[in-house]
Amino acid sequence: MRKCKFEDFIDGYLLNRLSERDKEAFEEHYFNCSSCFEKLQERDVIIRTIKNHPELLITEKTEARVPLLATLKKEVRAFFTPRQLVLAGLTALLVLVVIFVIVPRNQAPAPNFFLTDEETVRGSSITLISPVIDMNQIPSSFEWKKLGENIEYQVSIFNHQLLWKATTKENRITLPEEVKAKMVPGEKYSWQVKAFSPDGTLIAVSSRVQFKIAAQ
Amino acid sequence: MTLNKIEEDIQELVVRYRPIIAFRVRKALGAQNVDCEDLVSEILSQVLEKIQSGEFRGESSLGTFVYTITSRRIVDYIREKSKVMKYAPEPHPHPDPQETLEAQEMSERVKKALGFLKPKYRDVLYLYYYQELSREEVANRLGISPRKVSELVNYALKLIRKELKI
Incomplete structure (x- = not known):
């Protein structure tokens, strides 16, 4: 059976979505078309039943379904026109490219310090061995991990300012008595070692480690 | 045309158009409007009267003729009511007459x-x-x-x- 073209007006008419012109045309039509009027009556009962008993249609999913993703989509659509959305996407892409591609390329690489023609040390680290924790008494010596041969180490000890600085080719140094005399129990100190190649080039630096001498 | 035949035609017309007129009236005035049923009867009487007086000359379909009378009466009712309702209280809610x-x-x-x-x-x-x-x-x-x-x-x-x- 061929479908009447006015059948598509039924929902619009019952849900008050038709223009005044379409509404009048449809009204005149259902006064003349018993098939459409029958369908209209039937749809009216269905819609009124749904309106009076929405609980019959509420599924667990009705509230929970999609909302998160779909609502987000809807919110985004409500906020942006398609053109703005494309622009926002491109901007985000550009920012990601800058963060992950351009910035890393432009960052200065970790310095390489050349010990000899064959031996290279990537800059920055000298591991300090002792003291690295709080001490019961004033330390008599300072020790760190050896980097290689013919390297000169510069050791600095600080309280609030530089207390003492000395150089050695060993990987440890004994603290002179006059320096020990300046150190006070209960105070905090820090120390750092820098390594230099034979030609005087800085090749490595340790972190500045803090230690405390326990009060007597 | 015999009296019986006229009676039959009137019956047929009422059976066919009463639900359609009622639907249109309830849609326009709201199903809870207490005047709906009276208005439907009044429209049907007018339709029969106009047919019998020869006002319906078959220029349009009978359906369109009934539709036109229904729509005019609804507009008149709304005009009358809007004048009256300025001074009258809202009617109490009435059970939906369509809930037959x-x-x-x-x-x-x-x-x-x-x-x-x-x-x-x-x-x-x-x-x-x-x-x-x-x-x-x-x-x-x-x-x-x-x-x-x-x-x-x-x-x-x-x-x-x-x-x-x-």
Whole structure:
């Protein structure tokens, strides 16, 4: 059976979505078309039943379904026109490219310090061995991990300012008595070692480690 | 034309047009309006009167003729009422006159049919008919295409109609 073209007006008419012109045309039509009027009556009962008993249609999913993703989509659509959305996407892409591609390329690489023609040390680290924790008494010596041969180490000890600085080719140094005399129990100190190649080039630096001498 | 034949024609006309006029009147005035039934009877009387007095000359269909009388009477009623209602209190809510036994029975069957529907159909009917969202809005809410919404609504209605015809 061929479908009447006015059948598509039924929902619009019952849900008050038709223009005044379409509404009048449809009204005149259902006064003349018993098939459409029958369908209209039937749809009216269905819609009124749904309106009076929405609980019959509420599924667990009705509230929970999609909302998160779909609502987000809807919110985004409500906020942006398609053109703005494309622009926002491109901007985000550009920012990601800058963060992950351009910035890393432009960052200065970790310095390489050349010990000899064959031996290279990537800059920055000298591991300090002792003291690295709080001490019961004033330390008599300072020790760190050896980097290689013919390297000169510069050791600095600080309280609030530089207390003492000395150089050695060993990987440890004994603290002179006059320096020990300046150190006070209960105070905090820090120390750092820098390594230099034979030609005087800085090749490595340790972190500045803090230690405390326990009060007597 | 015999008196019997005229009687039959009038009966046929009333049987055919009364529900249509009633539907149009309730839609325009609201199903709870206490005057609906009186207005429907009044319109039917006017239609019969005009036919008998020869006012209906067959220039348009009978349906269009009845529609025109119905629409004019509704407009007149709204005009009269808006004058009166300036001074009169709101009428008390009245039971829906359309809730006849037949309509109630049909509604019960619709309720039963709704209970049998799969969740995907219930979701779409809830959003489309209860929340009165547009096809596109339902599509957005459910993450499907508007065409799919139409398909689901049409199929759900088909399932309900099937239940009503049992």
